[in-house]
Amino acid sequence: MKYHLLAILPGLTLAGSFPDDDGIAEDTPGIWASSAAVDRGPVDATVPDGATTSHGSPADAIGASDASDDPTVGVVSLGDGGAATLRLSVPVADGSGADLAVFENGFSSAFLELAHVEVSSDGIHFVRFPSISQTQTDTQIGTFAFNGIDPTDLHNLAGKYEAGIGTPFDLAELRGVDPRLDVSHVTHVRVIDVVGSIDPNLGTTDSLGNPINDPFKTNFATGGFDLDAVGAMQAAPTNLPAWTTHHFPTGGATGDEEDPDGDRIPNLLEYATAGDPVHPSGPPLQFAYSGPSPQLTWRKANNRTGVTLILQGSSNLVDWTDLASSTDSAATSGLILGVAVSETAQDSLVTASVTANYTFFRLKAER
Template sequence: MIKKLLYNLLLSSSIITAQSYAPPADQAGSTAIAKSSSVFIGWATGITVVRGPQDIAVPNSPLATAGTPADGMKGGTSGTGIVSLGDGGSAVLTFDTPISNGSGFDFAVFENGFSDTFLELAFVEVSSDGINFFRFPSHSETQTTTQIGGFGAVDCRYINNLAGKYRANFGTPFDLSDIPDNALLDKNKITHVKIIDVIGTIDPLYASYDSFGNIINEPYSTPFASGGFDLNGIGVINQNTLGNENFTSESVTLYPNPASDIIHLNSKEESSILIYDITGKIVKDLPKSNYGEITISDINSGTYIFEVTLLDKKMVKKIIIN
């Protein structure tokens, strides 16, 4: 009975708190995905950035300046680039080939945290039209009694659905199924991802709140040119060109394979054709017409994915062009 009372007292005083979520990278049960993982099939193709101040609580604080917008988009492939957002700053990344709600995680966000505990966090939102954005439901179980200092520690096991949960070179993954359905969001055609810096202060005047109304406590202040969330890229895991609506049929074929100048389509029906390279970028978009032959002499050698839409169905085939 005494032990139970002591335990309840510890709980009520927040000395004991739950550790509900996945542990750091390289530990059993972690959801971190290494940047070098083969699960990534593409990266963002465009970016716009709105910088926040280095310290939102200081009047006329200078804005964060480290990196360029392009660094935040390309860092995923080069491994070194970042763009710092500052307190409350944001970045919107775009994708020529939309992200889709596939099996498991659909994309991952990279930050450049130098350890498993120095974590600068950000909210993540998605849009299928570039206008209406929907936020992943986030949760922070980190205590809010004492402010975490500028180089203080955050336990990632207290963090869920916030970018920056993992150290540099390990992406925080996101599953589009976590976002509630909405008529204004097509989860199979995500063209925009917005990253919004979490302002780590526990001062209610400036604090950021999770989906449960909890203040999010993280390193603050960071009054440097590199203050705030340091975006290092977004890796795509699922793209809508490989969605469940695809089909194959013996009566509709593309040939020859490999091919050099011309590919034949043995169908008399009108069709539209998209040709993607292996990174998911569209290299040719052919509108609806009767295609008996497809000219490919203007496409560089390599492996491509042909997506043929015919009678409201799709056929996807991998073609080698030499």
């Protein structure tokens, strides 16, 4: 974050710390969400078991932005604390500048309904963009207050702009934050309504722990954040040369077996499992028991070509047997009796239950 020292002059109204001219026009993204699941919140957070919002449907958040300042057009209302989880049509990557844009149907720059944004590389583990609200927290912004929020007081909070202009998010801010997130292979985006009450027992806070003040209550069918669309600008690399250039633009330890971040996962395996080769990633192979049988789970980057992933088993750490494998985006297949494989189509998570007699397991990538 950049900090600025401002001289306070008599009669001068100072803007906040953040730009209000970095919005993304609705014709800019080339990639949009292809599916959405919505968990609506109540119309009134003070009555958590009361009525939930009812306007729109998950389908209204799919595809290109089409909202207007007419609240009845093209949006799904999330309600207080409600959330929408969207799968992008193709995995996307960190590029130059903003990478994602979240669109709401705001009709005034002074009446803004806000939301947190999180991203995931597997649809399971989500990482939140660090948000900041510098809006005053002494007086609650009311239901129909049209002068309560200055967009320059907001950072990484969706809903900062009016209909047709998306709030930008830069994946570079999350690089290396969580070993389970690869910012060159983001598959899902989650949008979570901010409960704008300054009551600490009800309201949402920013990444610094400050209350986020936005219109409250919004106790009607269209209450809370009205999600129009989520767009992205750059598709994730689909072949090894493009992936290598993306992560190593000036060269370096780019060999298949090299491990520049020291996480004991070689580059080719990082490529195949949506890992980050320059920041430590979590273990690509997870182990658990399902009854008496070991169960192995791993993620494969379904959009990437030129690589084969192989699950191997051993009883002595010397002799290894191929148990299951996949090449490129083809489904993973069990290779011997005693290995049952399942795979989620959307999230590219592979699970192998092994009843064959093996004690040790490893995941291998090869060209």
